[in-house]
Amino acid sequence: MHSPEEIQTIQQNLKDKGVKYCIGAYVDIHGIQKAKVVPIDHLPQMAAGSERYTGYAVDGLGQAPNDDELTSVPDLNHIVQLPWEPKIAWMPADNHFQGKPYPLSTRVALKNVLAQAAEMGYGMNLGIECEIYLLKQNADGTLSVPNPDDKLNKACYDVRGFVDSFSWLDKVGSCINDLGWDLYSFDHEDANGQFEFDFNFADALTSCDRLTFFRMMAKHYAKEEGLLATMMPKPFADKTGTGAHFNMSLYDLKTGKNLFACDPKDDPRGIGLTPLGYKFVAGILKHGRALCAVLAPTVNSYKRLVRRGAMSYFSWAPVFNSYGSNNRTNSVRIPAGGGRCESRNADGAVNPYLAAAIALAAGLEGIRENLDPGAPNEDNLYAISDEERSARGIEFLPQTLQEAIAAFAADPLIERTLGKELRSEFIKYKTEEWETYHLSVSQWEVERYSYMF
Template sequence: MAKHPRSPEIQALHSALENEGVKYALASFVDIHGVSKAKAVPLAHIDQMLRGSELYTGAALDGVPQAISDEEVSARPDPSSATVLPWNPEVVWFASDLYHQGQPFEACARGILKRQLAKAAEMGFTFNLGVETEFFILREGEDGRPVPASPRDTLAKPCYDVEGLLDSYPLVDELVQAMNKLGWDVYSFDHEDANGQFETDFMYANALTTADRVTFFRMMVRELAKKHGFFASFMPKPFANRTGSGAHYNMSLADHETGANLFEDDHDPRGCGLSALGYQFTAGILRHARAIAAVIAPTVNSYKRLVRKGSMSGFTWAPVYVCYGNNNRTNMMRIPLGGGRVECRAADISGNFYLGAAMMLAAGLEGIREGLDPGAPNTENMYQLPTAELKARGIELLPRNLEEAVDAFEADPLSEEVMGPLMFRTYADFKRQEWLDYHSHVSDWERNRYLRLF
């Protein structure tokens, strides 16, 4: 590749990274699962890398739709996303957009989100997003089965357990310190409701930055857990008798010019502190909730989380119905105390956050354009509301399994509008095959129940 003179900006970036001791750069993009993929490039070649020198065969990856005979896609890093790896400061990671034949690749997940952000900007909005990151820290037990990292983490109700948190302090502290060094501003972390489960909460940002950060976060937690002799899991529901790992989307729109929060309203007549714009946004998401579920709850296992109780003794804290309410956590869409934002509780930590944010934003913007109204907020325990009352309110169930979600995704015109024809078809086909593979698998549960029954 011919040499080009470095711009002052690239030279400054190169010098800053070199001064930090960085040797290699990763031009990272994601597959259909939102997992980071990259080639490593020596820092001396960063200028070529930023222009898209690194080529990839999409056919070698899940959900990067290319035939093996197609021209490769190239990754073009976003310089503003440069993130030096806290566990290996000789390497810098860049979030990248995929290009094909010199043009943005239609099926690039990051590009799909950027298209929706551009539509929001045309309407005068900035889309702000915060994600509550839940995950498990586990080790292999004596029988090879996963158990909590701490042997003392055995309480029946371990939520907010201080001993469980302090037992994992060396790892959790290293994680939080790394996040803060990266400028993410962690404001809370805790032991969550399942044994071995933790949550970190850090400041919201524009949706593209947040999606980049959560993508990097999952990679970082895995690497730090391995360093401490454990492994991290982002499986939505590893244990049937415990709560699963959500990734609640906390969303608001800001004025694109002033940055003012457009979802705040101290005089909200419904008493939730949310503006008319916020209610319209919420109504749009509710309209498309069943299709969105295929993207924010994207695995077979996701729907083991979206149940009232299952094999648990108490409620799961995960939503079951397409509904919204005030601070009530039994709704899919919740307006937290203080208002000014809306929270989607159906999302889990296994998703591709670029695609999930794109679907959420597109649905919310439709609600604003059409002036939709979600009706009165639901304040009751929705798990216990009688079926007749749910029907009277027009409240439907979220999909009960991945097949139902994919059916809804395919039937909703919004899906193809957001994803584009290529990713729409790729996503639906990949997830339907995932369901078929699961459905045809004979499990231990089936053998234990039926092998000697008849």
């Protein structure tokens, strides 16, 4: 909390930079931003919870029409002045209810689990790899790759495709660096029209705020180019899906030391993870099927989580609840050098606050219960037999949203972490999403069956 004097100082600094309006943006259960906008002169009131919302009007906030209103309280430690519109200051916000943090707010849920980690002496670092498509929306609403020269069968790391989209890439990359996020790499990804931005990890809350802002920022700069940027998990059946891999580690709150990092020579399994790190991984695997529901939270997500699908080569997507070293056929990977674990299930539709909350809770349970993930899997798991996978105890991740929801609903960790109401809201909205999809009639069905029968 900030004192009135501190808020006044922040307010004056923003005025000096030309800010006229403030957005205190919270997210719904899908991770979509919602907010009211106040003039800069009313920032102290907004910081005190002046902005009220009918929770029934927003997905996943669990209210009825007769309930008292929610408020949003902006986080004044994470303010971003919009680079493309400096009159506006954006800041992430938490929902409150009757003066207290609202447990159905997913950002609040993450903060609650971070507080549990802090009681154990841990903080959580999180790096999120942002894969994104830059596409053209056609008059009939379909999507296509705007660059006619970007058509290689394997377009990963393609230099020409990268340079041809440089105007948009430069805007996004410059914004990332200007905001101090430290862009250290970006490239043309595996699919035509697909790119990846990798910027430095931060504490979990900051990284989730950054992904939320990144989506809005990347879409804005694409619109300036007359194009559409999307993190939709699988926009094309025959092209690679959109990941948002979660790279996780715990650090010592007193020293800042990475508690997962060690010399691979000191690790009996040889991949550079401490015993604490392996326990964390074991917790992730124990709850891997339930966790998949929040890491891959849409109907479309499960068209990404396939071995091959309509593609001519393996999809790179994780389909097994397993871990290994620098082996991308596992859902949890320990990248070269160790010191972190990467959950590859996460896709571009993730609500980062919700997913990070469950992932951290699962990892902490692994530590508390002294769990062991077993030996790392180094084989191409796409290629080995079902019998061998079964013998190793490697199970499939859910293959549909419906299956993921069922795993989520059956796992006791979810209610312990989120509470009964937020758990129920997620199940309600995602069940409705699945049923609406399942009852719709696709063009594929029309083309296949209308002439057949």
